[in-house]
Amino acid sequence: MECPYCGGDCVNKSAVEIYLDMVEMFFKYKDEDSEVTYRKYPTVGEVGECKKTHGRIWLCPYCKKPFKENYKLKEVTIQCPNCKKTLCIPATNRTFC
Numbered sequence: 001m002e003c004p005y006c007g008g009d010c011v012n013k014s015a016v017e018i019y020l021d022m023v024e025m026f027f028k029y030k031d032e033d034s035e036v037t038y039r040k041y042p043t044v045g046e047v048g049e050c051k052k053t054h055g056r057i058w059l060c061p062y063c064k065k066p067f068k069e070n071y072k073l074k075e076v077t078i079q080c081p082n083c084k085k086t087l088c089i090p091a092t093n094r095t096f097c
Contacts, residue, residue, distance in 0.1 A: 004057060004068045005050035011057055011066050012048040019045035023061040037076050043088040044078065060087060 003010035023042050031039045045059035047066060056069040063083035071078055071089045078087055 001066050003048070003050050004066050005055050006052045008051060010048050010050045010052075011059075015047040016045070016059060019047060019059060020061065020064070026061070038088050041077055041086045041088045043090055044080075046090055060085065 001011040001013070001016065002008070023045065026042045029039075030042075034040045042061045045061065046056060047059045048057040049055065050057065057066050058069050059066050060080040060082060062085045063080060065080075065082045067081050070081065076088060078089055079085065080087055
């Protein structure tokens, strides 16, 4: 997988495998009617950091393509720039203060 920042080999392949295995459980128990965001949408996978820019690399569980982190303050979801599916941002990036 190519780094979305520099085109290099910055994506951690082990992190991709672990994330894709883990996210299978989300799809098994997904609740599209839930009012709770993290039960309705999968959390994006944090799968690396660009060695040149130090930007975080995220992975979409739908299209399985890496992309640059792209969240806004006070938001808990984003759209994958590749397939346009809604995803939750990781809890570590949810800054409300």
